[in-house]
Amino acid sequence: MRITCPFCGERELGEFTYLGDAKPQRPAADAGEDAVYDYVYLRDNIAGVMSEHWYHGGGCRAWLKVTRNTLTHEISAVEAAAGAGAAKVGA
Amino acid sequence: MKYSIFSLARAALSGHKNWKPTWRDAAPKDRYDVVIIGGGGHGLATAWFLASEFGIRNVAVLEKGWIGSGNAGRNTTIIRSNYGLPGNTGFYELSMKLWERMEQDLNYNAMVSQRGVLNLYHSDAQRDAFARRGNTMRINGIDAELLDQAALRKMLPFLNFENARFPIQGGLLQRRGGTARHDAVVWGYAHAASALGVDIIQNCEVTGFTRDANGKVTGVETSRGNIGAGKVGMAVAGSSSRVAAMAGLRLPIESHVLQAFVSEAIKPLLPNVMTFGAGHFYVSQSDKGGLVFGGDIDGYNSYAQRGNLPVVEDVCEGGMALIPMIGRVRLLRQWGGIMDMSMDGTPIIDKSPVDGLYINAGWCYGGFKATPGSGFVFAHLLARDQSHKEAARFRLDRFQRGAMIDEKGQGAQPNLH
Numbered sequence: 001m002r003i004t005c006p007f008c009g010e011r012e013l014g015e016f017t018y019l020g021d022a023k024p025q026r027p028a029a030d031a032g033e034d035a036v037y038d039y040v041y042l043r044d045n046i047a048g049v050m051s052e053h054w055y056h057g058g059g060c061r062a063w064l065k066v067t068r069n070t071l072t073h074e075i076s077a078v079e080a081a082a083g084a085g086a087a088k089v090g091a
Numbered sequence: 092m093k094y095s096i097f098s099l100a101r102a103a104l105s106g107h108k109n110w111k112p113t114w115r116d117a118a119p120k121d122r123y124d125v126v127i128i129g130g131g132g133h134g135l136a137t138a139w140f141l142a143s144e145f146g147i148r149n150v151a152v153l154e155k156g157w158i159g160s161g162n163a164g165r166n167t168t169i170i171r172s173n174y175g176l177p178g179n180t181g182f183y184e185l186s187m188k189l190w191e192r193m194e195q196d197l198n199y200n201a202m203v204s205q206r207g208v209l210n211l212y213h214s215d216a217q218r219d220a221f222a223r224r225g226n227t228m229r230i231n232g233i234d235a236e237l238l239d240q241a242a243l244r245k246m247l248p249f250l251n252f253e254n255a256r257f258p259i260q261g262g263l264l265q266r267r268g269g270t271a272r273h274d275a276v277v278w279g280y281a282h283a284a285s286a287l288g289v290d291i292i293q294n295c296e297v298t299g300f301t302r303d304a305n306g307k308v309t310g311v312e313t314s315r316g317n318i319g320a321g322k323v324g325m326a327v328a329g330s331s332s333r334v335a336a337m338a339g340l341r342l343p344i345e346s347h348v349l350q351a352f353v354s355e356a357i358k359p360l361l362p363n364v365m366t367f368g369a370g371h372f373y374v375s376q377s378d379k380g381g382l383v384f385g386g387d388i389d390g391y392n393s394y395a396q397r398g399n400l401p402v403v404e405d406v407c408e409g410g411m412a413l414i415p416m417i418g419r420v421r422l423l424r425q426w427g428g429i430m431d432m433s434m435d436g437t438p439i440i441d442k443s444p445v446d447g448l449y450i451n452a453g454w455c456y457g458g459f460k461a462t463p464g465s466g467f468v469f470a471h472l473l474a475r476d477q478s479h480k481e482a483a484r485f486r487l488d489r490f491q492r493g494a495m496i497d498e499k500g501q502g503a504q505p506n507l508h
Contacts, residue, residue, distance in 0.1 A: 001399045014401035018391040018506055020345065033491070040503050041343040041434045041490040045332035047394045070346070070392045073399075 001073050003066060006080055008059040015058025022051040022065050022081070047071055053081055094198055113199075113278055114158075114285035119292050122319035123151045125473055126311055128297050128334060129327040130154025131163045132273075132459065133451055135280035135291070136466020137326060137473070139197070142287035144467070145474035150289045151320075153313060155296035162328050163277040165428035166459040167351050167373065167385045169364050171208040171268035172233055175224040178484035178496045179437065180231050185481045186464025187233075187267060193463055199279030201271050202378065207363035208268030209238075211250075211413070213257040217368055221263040228265070236264045246362070251415050257369035259413075270364060270375050276462055299337050300448070308338065308447035324449040324473050326465075329394065329429025331452035338445045342452065343434040343490050345505040348393035348427045349385065349456045350402055354420045356380030365413070372409030381423060384410060388430060388456060390506040397427045430456045435495035436508030440469055441478065441487040449473055450487060455508050 004010045021043055027035035047070055054064045063081040068074065092098065092111050102110055125141060127134045130152045141147040154160075170190050172183035194201050212218045218237075225235035239261040240252060252259045281291050292315070299312040300323070310319040325334050329346045361376040374384035386406035389398045403425065411418050433439060433453030438461070443450045451469045454461060468482035478486070484496060490503075501507040 012401070013399050014404075020392070020504075020506070037491050042341045043332070043343070043345050044341065045345050045392065047333055047346075050392060052392065068391075071394050073393065073395055073397075 001075070003054065003064070003075060004078050005056050005059055005062070005064065006078055007062055008056065011056070011059055015056060016064075017055045017057050019053040019055065021046075022053045049076065094200070114281040114291055117151070117285075117290035117292050119151065119153075119295060119313070119315050119318050120290065122310070123290070124149040124321045126150075126318060126320035126323050127152045128311065128323065128325040129330075130158050130277075130281075130291060130293065131161050131326065131328060132277050132280065132462035133328075133454075133465045133469065134324075134326040135277055135284055136462050137324060137451070137469045138289045138466075139280045139284040139287070140467045140470035141474060142284055142289055143196075145470055147474055148288040150284075151318065152284070152289060152291050153295045153297055153311070153318070154291070154293045155314075157293045158281050158291065159274050159277050162428040162430075162458060164274050165351060165426055166273055166456075167375070167383050168270045168273045168377070168459065169208065169268070169373065169375065170203070170271055170460045171265055171364075172460075173208065173210065173224065173228060173235065173263065173265045173268065174498060175227045176496050176498050179498060180227060180233070182464055182468070182481045182485070183461065184231065184233050185467065186461050189463035189467060190271065191267070193276075193279070197279040197283040199275065199282050201275040201279050203271045204269045204378075205267050206269040206375070207264055207266045209262045209264045209363055209365045211243075211259050211262040211366060211368045213260060213369045215260075218260055225263050234265055234267050236266070238262050238264055247365070249360075249414060249416060251413060254412055257412060262365075264363075268364065270377075272378075273459060280466070297334060297337070306446060308445055320447075322447055322449060322473055324451060324469060326451040326469065328431050328452070328454060328458060331431045331450070335443070335450070335452075338443065338448055340443060340445060342439070342450075344439075344453055345392055345432050346394055347388045347390065347430050347432045347506055348395060348398045349388045349430045350398040350406070350425055350427045351383070351385040352403075352406065352425045353377070353384075353423050354382040354417070355423045357382070357420060367409050367413040370405070370409040370412065372406060372413060374410065374414075382417060382420060388432070388506060394429055395427070396429055430454070430458075432505035432508055434490060434503040434505060435497040436499055436501065437496040438465070438485050439487050440465065440472060440482045440485040442472070442476070443487065455505075
């Protein structure tokens, strides 16, 4: 598996660190315990195409949003994660 | 058939041509008291304990592939009970005690070998942490010995004691730990369960649940037709989230790939199982002579049953740091299995929120050693509708209650457990 970083180009997997599913969003401060439990602990754990966060620690140190198939490891899209500092640098 | 020295002699004299299949390859009936989804070690052990300990023999085990095709044949065969946290300590020792009598119970040679499991330490702080874990084990009646470097030099003179970064100071040894022949474990449970009337149904993939008007699970839809069930237990490891999703459930689990490796066969070298304490590397030598080893999971969600090269490199570096001479040994095979990584690194054995559906999941990459214990406590739960006392902490709602059992202290990040 190789990831094509939008800033650095195609790089080997060892340069990247995985965070996980990009879908969970931090609930509002007054959202209640159930919403926080859902955000912190529950996962869709998709078998198929999944959007996920990776960190390019061995390169530009940007947070990336990678669209990847968990059944085949095929990567269909890589973009800067929303709000990532590096995205502004790259723009 | 019953195995003994006489059955072996008879078969040998007839040229080994008259061995019978060790379990019945059953076709599904319309209904069972209990249906177990997943014909791996845990599912088969559950079925056997239901039949042998809890008197429930109208049981089916549904396996989407064939017996031994999943993680049961992909692990590194290590058995141990060297855990430090309440919940884990007692449960894994229950499992260890069941390993010690398994072959007699099942009338099957699973090659259980109590050759010892040695965790090496490389710093004063790590020694203190291991001493504490060893003391916890001993207080709970489990064997543990803290060995210093001099003792290890006698036992294992080939270790890299003088490694510049990670000198080996000593190790925590559990002599009762060791290995078991993993395929024989599932074959043995299948053999013994089948003899008690359990139907083992292969090539039977569950595709959904049948529910009544109140939402209670009344059976399963499968690739071989609908099967009714009084209760349904799922023991499907890396597929836990997919099966739970068929009942509308989301679990605190991610599926990750773990790779394992075996080298070419060499003469007897490693007398026990050993783990490198400064990286993540564990190794033993199989009875065929190959070095069986592994390390970390790859670290990203995967259902692919194959991993990538950075982890191969990392694992081999760990091996080289520990035993430099294994650099001369060639890697023979490498493969991957899908781990049900829970959010605290500890399993879930509980009723699900859906009536009639019971969950056995979240084994991370510690499932093999737990096989007999998992089967016993899951059978207890299915038979009596209450948790066994050694599994009472493995509840699904522990994350909501803040009662996590996080042996590594990593938090809710499954790829770090």
